[in-house]
Amino acid sequence: MTTPVPSLSRRLFLGGSLSAILLGGLAACSDKKVESSESPTGPSPASNPAFPATVEHKYGTTTIKAAPQRIVVVGFTEQDALLALGVAPIATTTATWAGDDVEYNIYPWAKDKLGDAKPTVLDSTEGLQYDQIKALKPDLIIGTNAGLSKDDYTELSKIAPTIANSGTYDSDWYEPWDTQTEMIGEAVGKVPEAKQLIADLNQRFADAQADHPKFQGVTAAFVQAPYTDGSVIAWPAGLSSDFLTDLGFVIPKSLDKFVDEQVAQAEIPAEDTKVLNDAKVLVWGNEGAEDEADIRADKVLSQLDAMKAGRVVFTGDTVTSAIYFGSILSIPYVLDALIPKLDEVVPA
Structure with missing residues (x-):
């Protein structure tokens, strides 16, 4: 824990x-x-x-x-x-x-x-x-x-x-x-x-890819817990999603059209969240159990394909922070926490 x-x-x-x-x-x-x-x-x-x-x-x-x-x-x-x-x-x-x-x-x-x-x-x-x-x-x-x-x-x-x-x-x-x-x-x-x-x-990433070949080519998105208006932040290919692509996952290019170049993130309005169905796996950067419960109960987000199929990982606050920190010490911490969870939800 x-x-x-x-x-x-x-x-x-x-x-x-x-x-x-x-x-x-x-x-x-x-x-x-x-x-x-x-x-x-x-x-x-x-x-x-x-x-x-x-x-x-x-x-x-x-x-x-x-x-x-x-x-x-x-x-x-x-x-x-x-x-x-x-x-x-x-x-x-x-x-x-x-x-x-x-x-x-x-x-x-x-x-x-x-x-x-x-x-x-x-x-x-x-x-x-x-x-x-x-x-x-x-x-x-x-x-x-x-x-x-x-x-x-x-x-x-x-x-x-x-x-x-x-x-x-x-x-x-x-x-x-x-x-x-x-x-x-x-x-x-x-x-x-x-x-x-x-x-x-x-080498740690290379070993993880070798140990989990089923990750290769699977579409995945790292998404931030939604704002109060129901919009969602998703991360295009880049620093905040490198931990996924370095494991072999692919970030859907359909997210790119929502990217605000000033902040390098995709700000997806509530009415467009279906674009997240292009990701077979969703990794939610949530802050805790209450946050997770809200996302699971949301009438729109709960209907996303990955949510309904159980292909979803909630990171929790500390791991979310480690992802954004993106350092030589925080990334191994992320891998220790998330690789087993990803292994559970990615279909063979």
């Missing part, structure tokens, strides 16, 4: 749109109290096999002269890659609207990697907290999933060497897990370890 966590799934990663709307236009610099400034005592700081190190990103190239000891994360998921590499940040970042009462902003799938470290949690609800970041005396700032503008990057770089997103994906707010892991590995001098982590997770 998964441990309930705040509804990051609905409030933080709803297509990346909410974060972009609330943070993208804000650059406020307030002086809110920092929760903790203790240096981490868990995983040791990065070792020094390859410094100076250089990392290319959207705004150029950043050079890190020595193994960083005080790393501040200003995005939402970078801490997972650091912890997977055995490096604890001295600060993580969240926002009050994101469900930010997870201790140290470290979610269940990463908690055992934290050790005794107690990172400060920065609140970016009103924008990046430059004064607080500076007070932490970082020697590296990582913002691969922070939606950093050029001005943000320039200001942060005045404090410490800063890594922005790669610029190779169509969103500044979300970096693919493998790209993010590799970039962070470069920054902390752990390139071989990062590449091994990436290879291991890719």
Whole structure:
């Protein structure tokens, strides 16, 4: 049974749109109290096999002269890659609207990697907290999933060497897990370890496909619990549905006509939900038992082919959050939880 966590799934990663709307236009610099400034005592700081190190990103190239000891994360998921590499940040970042009462902003799938470290949690609800970041005396700032503008990057770089997103994906707010892991590995001098982590997770997907050949070519859709007006969010092929396609499933192309390019998600009105019949399997990103009961009882959704045939998986809040987190640590957590459930509902 998964441990309930705040509804990051609905409030933080709803297509990346909410974060972009609330943070993208804000650059406020307030002086809110920092929760903790203790240096981490868990995983040791990065070792020094390859410094100076250089990392290319959207705004150029950043050079890190020595193994960083005080790393501040200003995005939402970078801490997972650091912890997977055995490096604890001295600060993580969240926002009050994101469900930010997870201790140290470290979610269940990463908690055992934290050790005794107690990172400060920065609140970016009103924008990046430059004064607080500076007070932490970082020697590296990582913002691969922070939606950093050029001005943000320039200001942060005045404090410490800063890594922005790669610029190779169509969103500044979300970096693919493998790209993010590799970039962070470069920054902390752990390139071989990062590449091994990436290879291991890719192998995990390959093994899952080999073990479950019946997944191949089956249409599936990852859908978000409906709004009060009965509309449904579904995810076209891309970051939020990669966990399905990497297992061999196929996302119906019929969803594409409902995609809002600004948020990269399909917003399906109640009267058009029959398009979900193009998916043989539905994976619902729900928040709990009440949410699931509402969906099952809905007079429209309950009549979808997959619902009537029992070809449906409800993820629950923690796994939904892990899907949207899309990190080197959260994805294995998703696979552990969902592969057995998918195996049960996909016909032989």
